[in-house]
Amino acid sequence: MVNISLTISPIRNSRGTIVGASKIARDITELRKARDRQHLLLREMSHRVKNLFAISGSIVGLSARLAKSPRELAESTRARLSALARAHALTFPDGLDDAGRQPTTLQSLIRTIVAPFDEPEHPRIAISGIDRGVSASAVTSLALLLHEFATNAVKYGALSSDKGSVKVVFAEEGDSIVVHWTERGGPPAVAPAGGFGFGDVLSRIAVSDQLGGEIIRDWRPEGLAIRLSVPRSRLEA
Secondary structure, three states, X not given: OXXXXXXXXXXXXXXXXXXXXXXXXXXXXXXXXXXXXXXXXXXXXXXXXXXXXXXXXXXXXXXXXXXXXHHHHHHHHHHHHHHHHHHHHOOOOOOOOOOOOOOEEHHHHHHHHHHHHOOOOOOOEEEEEOOOEEOHHHHHHHHHHHHHHHHHHHHOOHHHOOOOEEEEEEEEEOOEEEEEEXXXXXXXXXOOOOOOOHHHHHHHHHHHHHHOOEEEEEEEOOEEEEEEXXXXXXXXX
């Protein structure tokens, strides 16, 4: 089965009577795929822009809780927004390929991504476990997933509360690298009503299509728990 564009034109004789029809069918499968990719990219861009506005407001509120003066508030907010820009840049490839990317590791990647949302004086994000290199081909997809986890925690989860915390543990299980993301101290985790949003759809695309992995979310009263499993061969290739 293929997608086609069909054109049908009448064939007339010398008296103008229709005596037949000509049909031309064009295979537009690749055109449809290109349009679907474009639609997905536009939705992703819209999702990212909305996220950045929401997170920027959260960063101002986070900085205001600890700032003792307007100057300190401005410096703290500026530093966090700069960290957010660095983390956001990790979710985009550098050009058409990833040849220019610098090597990174699991822990350095997650620390860059969560830096805008943590409080150095009172750390609320604990990172532990193994540390492995992340290939250039996998870093964009993994960064996108971890960034989505962090931004959702800021907007709806543990980091939206003054006393909430997040624990991130990297582990090896067989031939896979597993990320355990556990939230505590925030509002009770509740599965979205009416299905998952575009951010969840984007996450599942990154997990299944780009990393060949699996993601499981557990909506617990004490907070959301996420288990992300990625084959080592896809992560370190």
